[in-house]
Amino acid sequence: MFGRGITLIKLFGFEVKIDFSWLLLGLLITWTLAQGLFPHFYEGYQTLTYWLMGVAGALGLLVSIVFHELWHSLIARRFGLPMQGITLFIFGGVAEMTEEPSSPKVEFFMAVAGPISSVVLGLGLFGIVFLGDSLGWPQSVTGVINYLALLNLILAGFNLIPAFPLDGGRVLRSVLWGWKDNIRWATQLSSKIGGGFGIALIIIGLIEVITGNFVGGIWMFLIGMFIRGASQTAYKQLILRRSLEGEKVRRFMKSDTVTVPPSLSVEDLVEDYIYKHHYKMYPVVEEGKLIGCVTINQVKEIPKEERDKRKVAELAQSCSGKNTIGPDEDAMQALSIMRKNRASRLMVAEGDKLVGMISLKDMMGLLSLKIDLEE
Numbered sequence: 001m002f003g004r005g006i007t008l009i010k011l012f013g014f015e016v017k018i019d020f021s022w023l024l025l026g027l028l029i030t031w032t033l034a035q036g037l038f039p040h041f042y043e044g045y046q047t048l049t050y051w052l053m054g055v056a057g058a059l060g061l062l063v064s065i066v067f068h069e070l071w072h073s074l075i076a077r078r079f080g081l082p083m084q085g086i087t088l089f090i091f092g093g094v095a096e097m098t099e100e101p102s103s104p105k106v107e108f109f110m111a112v113a114g115p116i117s118s119v120v121l122g123l124g125l126f127g128i129v130f131l132g133d134s135l136g137w138p139q140s141v142t143g144v145i146n147y148l149a150l151l152n153l154i155l156a157g158f159n160l161i162p163a164f165p166l167d168g169g170r171v172l173r174s175v176l177w178g179w180k181d182n183i184r185w186a187t188q189l190s191s192k193i194g195g196g197f198g199i200a201l202i203i204i205g206l207i208e209v210i211t212g213n214f215v216g217g218i219w220m221f222l223i224g225m226f227i228r229g230a231s232q233t234a235y236k237q238l239i240l241r242r243s244l245e246g247e248k249v250r251r252f253m254k255s256d257t258v259t260v261p262p263s264l265s266v267e268d269l270v271e272d273y274i275y276k277h278h279y280k281m282y283p284v285v286e287e288g289k290l291i292g293c294v295t296i297n298q299v300k301e302i303p304k305e306e307r308d309k310r311k312v313a314e315l316a317q318s319c320s321g322k323n324t325i326g327p328d329e330d331a332m333q334a335l336s337i338m339r340k341n342r343a344s345r346l347m348v349a350e351g352d353k354l355v356g357m358i359s360l361k362d363m364m365g366l367l368s369l370k371i372d373l374e375e
């Protein structure tokens, strides 16, 4: 769901991206405000006015979320933590981290920065409403600001629920982490609480749907699913990171590799290799020298009737940092290359010699054994 958004602006060096799912949320909010909330509380305006108020409310929400995430990012950067940018998606926003916080202190300050900024913004907006009312501003203006003020306080409150990976859960994790100096235990416990909170939301959501509050119930259900998923992922990622730290590619690679010669016809590649070994990528080797690799995506581009005449050599993709890694490089690096290029296997090469293959499946297999034995 992440990463496919469009960049809105750059703020203090952080790219603010908006996922397409947020546009859906924006439309939903605009509609709810223009057709429901604002006409209910502020009577006597024209339809167009309500729609303008709705649009202003939705844009204000967007700014509020960016403001909140921006403070997370600014504080993180202050502590030397590299931040990728801010992405807005259907359940709010995320300040994307490329690394975990280095100490409980860093995590604590980074986590509380968001909710504190939202409370300050909310109170500031209430101040503006107060000022506007005393100056006789129209209710169509103060009404929207009042709504945004309240929304910022709700944003802070919701995020402070101690369910990892919400801000409150991060605060909880940092306190537990600082207390026992064990990030794994702290993450496990706060993720469990996060998962439990997610399940509670799912159940309440279902009850709401059954008792007639359909829209509200569905939202709770979806947010519950999201939090549950995110808390599980967060824990798994931590375990993965910890287990991969300092490990070399060599440890995970398999050296009995299936390779193909460049003179092989594409038809034989399909029949004798792809259908037999079920891999999506094959290193192309000629006289012990690694030339490149061929993937099923390239095979797909060759029409069936031409496959017996075409050779692997024509399709072979040369080796690059996208499909090849050295045996002494970090395993974490291999994982991030796979993730970035959506590849499940990488060639392990020393110079122009293929020494093995590393796959996500083998890495996971070894890691789960390791975790099993050490738990």
Ligand SMILES: [Zn+2]
Pocket: 068, 069, 072, 114, 115, 159, 167
């Ligand atoms: Zn936050």
